[in-house]
Amino acid sequence: MTTAKARREEIYHLAVTTGLASVEELSRHFRVTASTIRRDLAHLNEEGKLTRTYGGAVALGAHPEPSLRQRTGEAYEQKHAIAAWAAAEVKDGENILLDGGSTVGALAHALRGRENLSVTTPGINTLQELADSPGIQVDCLGGRLRGVSQTFVGPLAETALERMSFDRVFLGADAVTADDGLCEADHAQTRLKELMARRGDAVYVLADSGKLGKRPFHAWAKLALPWTLVTDSGADPGQVALFSEAGVQVQLVQVPAGQQASA
Incomplete structure (x- = not known):
């Protein structure tokens, strides 16, 4: 209790x-x-x-950015349900890009043990999840380390992206809205997400329902259509309608019974 x-x-x-x-x-x-x-x-x-x-x-005061460690325990069941759905979308032989963050980190965990995958990421948690998976080739987008998010950002990471393309790109976000896109605490992070989205044939934003329609910070990345919002079935129907009306494909993932309210 x-x-x-x-x-x-x-x-x-x-x-x-x-x-x-x-x-x-x-x-x-x-x-x-x-x-x-x-x-x-x-x-x-x-x-x-x-x-x-x-x-x-x-x-009172400004919105502090929670650390990756803090976020990992929030909406745990929702994030892992979203991650399981996303992992099922990934096909053997694909070259994918995984963002940093707790939900995409859960996707990396779900991919452990897969064969014949190429994964690129700026996230330290994803590197740790996949470090001992021999069937997955892992490349790191290096750059300046943001300690609070445990991701690499900045010109070095952005330049590396110019030489790459991906079958699928999976992005996370602090929040997401139908009109302005991804909301983050840091402009360098939103810039990198915007560039990552441009390099994928298919783009997914993995965000639990608690992040929809929220605007906790003032750095934004608006994504070009088409892209897919993957969220849990606890999402507010009004928010889902706003994304659909904006041309975003919305995938609602069921969370096991009895776990939706426990997050």
Whole structure:
């Protein structure tokens, strides 16, 4: 059972990364009463972390970027369901590009043991996942290391991409919207994602439903159509409709029963 302290820490994390801080949403998310959430918000307000608003609260200060380690444990079942679907799309003999991030890292894990694959990545977690898979040739996009995301970015990585092409490109994102595309905390990262998308015959964005329609940061990468959004079946139907209307192909992946609400 989640302790009050742990719940309050997660409430603060949700507020600064996704804006999820309404009493109604938080009550559903944690499966506690609205009065319990109001007490949590009052406590966080007293600590100077949140400021109360009508019906909820907002975080004080800028949105911090969660580390890769923090993100790996969020929406765990959704991410692995998405990764399993994406892994099934990859055919033997293909040359694919895997972005950094926790969801694409889960895809790398799902590909372990495959034969006759070529994988290129800027993500340290993907390199670690595939390092002992003899049937997979792994190339690294080197460059400047962003410690918080554990990915390489910058001119060296961008220049290397100009010499490559891929059967499939799998991208992650901090958030994604139908109108502006991928949202990230860092402009160098969005620039690299935009370039990666240009080098693939088929482009997929792997994003759990909690990331749809959110705008936590101010760096964006708009992708040229066609591309496929792969998300879980818990996605808001209104958001799914917005992506479909924008010309994006949406793939909803089922999460095993009883696990959707546990993330």
